[in-house]
Amino acid sequence: MMQNPQPIEAYMLPGKRVHLVGIGGVSMCPLAEVLRGMGLSVSGSDIRESDAVQRLRSLGVHVDIGHSAENLGNCDFVIRTAAVHDNNPEISGAVTRGIPVYERAQALGAIMRRYPNALCISGTHGKTTTTSMCTHIFMAAETDPTVMIGGTLPLLHSAYRVGKGDTIILESCEYCNSFLSFFPTVAVILNVESDHLDFFKDLADIERSFRRFAQLVPENGHIIANADNDGAMAALKDLGRPVFTFGLERTAHCTAQALEETADGLRFDVTVYGKPYAHVTLPLHGRHNVLNALAAASSAYILGLPGSAVERGLAGFTGAGRRFERKGVFNGADVYDDYAHHPDELHALLTMAKALPYRRVVLAFQPHTYSRTAKLFDRFVEELKLADVTVLAEIYAARETNTSGISSNDLCRQIPGSVYCSTLEQVTERLRAIAQPGDLILTVGAGDIYRAGEALLRG
Template sequence: MAIDRIHEYIMPGKRAHLVGIGGVSMAPLAEVLQGEGLVITGSDMKESETVEHLRSIGIPVVIGHLPESVEGKDLLIRTAAVHDSNPEIAAARANGIPVFERAQAWGSIMRRYENALCISGTHGKTTTTSMCTHIAMAARIDPTVMIGGTLPLLGTGHRVGKGKTIILESCEYCNSFLSFYPTVAVILNIEADHLDFFKDLEDVEHSFRAFADLVPPGGTVLANGEDENTMQALKGKGDVLTFGLEKGDFHAENLVWKRGLPTFDLVRNGEVAAHITLQVPGLHNVKNAIAAAAAGLILGIPGEAVARGLNDFRGAGRRFEFKGTVKGASVYDDYAHHPGELKALLDMASTLDYQRVICAFQPHTYTRTKALLNEFSQVLCQADITFLAEIFAAREKNDVGVSSEDLAKNIPGAKVAPSFAELTNWLYNLAQPGDLILTVGAGNIYTVGEALVKRGED
């Protein structure tokens, strides 16, 4: 089915059923579509706060995937995790009801905005999209926003605005972002990831090049000029603006650190466009901020609003998120699940004033762990103490024969916890003043940090 056909269905009065409506980008999609005048229903596997919220705004949600839920619908929209064998999808197909992917729906919506800012990259997407949101809110341009995580400013991961700008975190997995219609496409970095879908790094680069090629004449591709893979992907492409720490059309000068936090001048074409002070640590966040600031300036946002928006940013949910203290140790949680992200986190942690960095890491997916085993092992050696949880399977079965024990063998002193309860005990017994305890991974490892802090309060 041609992607463009969805535009025939995203219109007032059409009845759309969303399968997996409680998901992180499905719930905001439901709200946006409802705002467009569609009649929305949905299904999910379990009750949640998100499901309750959707019901509170007049969107009925059924728990469970029942064939009768699709009766009388004009179209179905599904998440990537929902397969053709799903009873609702099968029923829709049998009844000639068109089925579209979530990304296709976002792409259709995007076409209605004058400015569609899409932030892509192997890592840094959520933080940079969140920074862009802060900038847009500071400039009062009333954006519509879709972030793959929670932003405290919004109290959620999305916002439905009435302005001319939509800001979306844009993921390469399953080529989702190739359904989008960006007017400004940001590429933060490119590394080998999602190797359960992509063949290799070259395949990933090819996908990002196709993403950049979606930008129409008059639009802008903004790319990390200091990232070798990104530049390789865009080789020969004209009209690309670059950003970087030290070089590029947008770059930082006069970078200084005060109490672990950075201040710098953002330079555009040789002139200072904004003086930026961040309230989040780490060199990786300086890079993210340069990209976000550059995107804001490209959209015509004044430098003053760019600086104010970035100064107000305190981090996205699960991005070096402070959870509390236990026995005098500070407990933070982070979503890092790729070696590049993990290295940025541990590099940043080493610049802070802690005596020990204790990392509890939960690998995410078997294919990623197997493909990047050596890289993960090398990076995790940076922590003073490393504990490992079992691999979070997500959408996979362990067909590649890998376990957290394989990681631990290459990390001196590392131990694999048989359960979260045991891991919490280890961390609690070890904790002392001057420690930084990190719970890290894209799965449910954050519950360990929460249990640890709660135990310290009891």
Template sequence: MTVAELKEYLTAGRHVHLIGIGGVSMFPLAEVLKRAGLVVTGSDIHENANVDHLIAQGIPVTLGHRPENIRGADLVIRTAAVHDDNPEIQAAHTAGIPVFERAQAWGAIMMDYRHAVCVSGTHGKTTTTSMCAHIAMAAGTDPTIMIGGNLPLLGAGYRVGNGDTIILESCEYCNSFLSFRPTTAVILDIEEDHLDFFKDLADIEHSFRTFANLVPENGIVIANADDRNTMDTLDGIDRPFITFGLGNYADIYCSEPVWEKGLPTFDLYQGERFVCTISLTIPGLHNVKNALAAAATALHMGIDPKFIAQGLNSYHGAERRFEYKGELNGAKIYDDYAHHPGEIHVLLQTAKSLGYQRVICAFQPHTYSRTKALFDDFVQELQLADLTLLAEIYPAREVNTIGISSKDLAAKIPNAEYYPTFAELEARLRQLARPGDLILTVGAGELDQVSNALVKKTTKNECNSSAQI
């Protein structure tokens, strides 16, 4: 069924059952549906903090998947991890109860909002969505927010508001963002990624173009003028769009940033009009671009420039986005989610610009398919560090049918070392750490366990998300 058909089902009083309700983007969905007046139940395999939270909100959750769990449901929504052989899915099909995907549900929900902001792109989605959230909160719009990482401002990765604005991080993997219904579609950049699903760059660009075309005629596409793939993708599109960039060739742009201790200050312009001055508390030219995207979104929504400045100036980073962890033997420890060669390039360039004597990068590649497809790029970009320590590949959803290992990367990268276990990697970092070092744990897997262990075993302080440059 389509998103529009699902919208007809999501009316007050209907009973919706969520399978995998404890998932990171499912439990906020449950709250939103409950607030809309639906009767919400759910099931999950394991009890976790999300499940406990929902139960406290009065939403019944059953542990384990059984056919009887869907009794009385008018419709079922499932997470992507739940397949057709699930007993509850099979029972729904037998009973003629419609089954929808999680992304479809979010798409249907967006149709009730005046401003439905979807932030997409290969890189920078979490940071830019978080910046949009900061601005919207500063402006008092009472937004609903869904982010792919925890944001200290929210104390979580989501917020259920009562205003007319919804802001969602929107991922292209498996074309999930094509189920969304944005009024504002932000495209930050486009590169080859998720090649276990997409055939090539052209396939990815086609997906993003389709995403942009989801915007209604009275909506807007906000695009990165500095990213050639994005501009090529949008060439000739029949939807209104504006651009952001580092120069006045873009609709929304900035003056040359002034850098102090690695942090940028710049003036924001819309055409010839000065908008406001922004001083970021996070480093990197890439974050100037992310801020421009968030500012362009806010300007289109009619948000006062003073709230744009207030929101961006108060943003100190999201979890696992150049997140400061603490110190070890005088070395500064940071963690970052970068898992694509383009992201690693930007991360290590930024780290090298901060004046440390050495930049030590501990990296865990994410998925065998990505490591194989982008192998040469990983080899090139990881050489930017003074020393690279490689953990074994994080498999995520994959089985290693390719026969690839992080050891293969280490063999090609000068000044690289391979450690098959986290314990060995942690021990090596303890041995290396000294004053003047910046130590990065990098990747979308579980390598943050190492940075957490280094800090917790050496200090009494918990993690601090603010950059301690």
């Protein structure tokens, strides 16, 4: 890879032409929109058509399907997603022509340096929900934040917004150490677990990455972490600077009191240093969402927002897109969709779902990447058994090729009563055949499994 002679900030100017490789990705799509909003001319490419690609085209962004050096056109610089490698024809073509190539994380880092407050939400899971909760709170406080989320937020009708305030709220991903290119003034660590083992060596390697992320925070900044999570605490052990903690089980600076779960959601009091801060009514379920809300409330407290903003913001938060998102009703069964793709996320989702007043939980799950499925195989089997009925779609490849020969059918053999479907069409037909009144049907995974549920609802 070529060494770029100038920092990316030199190119992120109105009138410059930028090409995004992998533009349809959950973080690249909002980046494209933000760059367009900054006055740059934006183009891009992706390997397949998607809703994100269609949205960008509707905004006037030219998107090619498939990768070719010709797609670069007369661009001034290139931004690539972490999933795009050096042998990609557009990357190699840019290098040959001397066009600077930057990582997505470098672009995000350059954007956040413009803001006095850069609130970066990290963690193995829960990032999108917590970033969305923070957005609701900061919008309720009328701080006019800039926001970049890895999923659509109904409040914004988008995955991003460009505000004029002094705060940027950014979902911050650890994959390929992307967040180490960021400039957080407030770093939130929700949890640190084994994941992305196609890049990280092991859990200790992941913990080192999160520690380095925390160390990016300047001395006058803040680190916020989940006291209940062993990985987060291990990553920050003996850091040599204060860490503001939140949690439910262990002693923490911010916690929940008088926690009550009702049919309509959660109610609890947020206390900080033992003093009342906010009374939260949250129209969501599950312990994991209490922790997400505490992380968001901690962020608001650290940045000086009143508890009333937390109350108003969370009262109106019904979830981010693809986070236990209600899609409709089929044959008397409620159909929901969720992005969960890690065993911990599955556990939180299914435990919450089983506590709801449904006759059965019917799970249609699409594993995400061969490496994650292989390395966390036993844990996936354990969590998938929690559903009353499990339908397994084939593994979503994403950025990988199947070098290990693994299949969702291997999971199916270990889960009594489960069914394997090689195509999404088969998943839809199976759901159509088994759906009964009183069921909760979940389409779950980080790929395109949501299409099976949408096809079911179309009849």
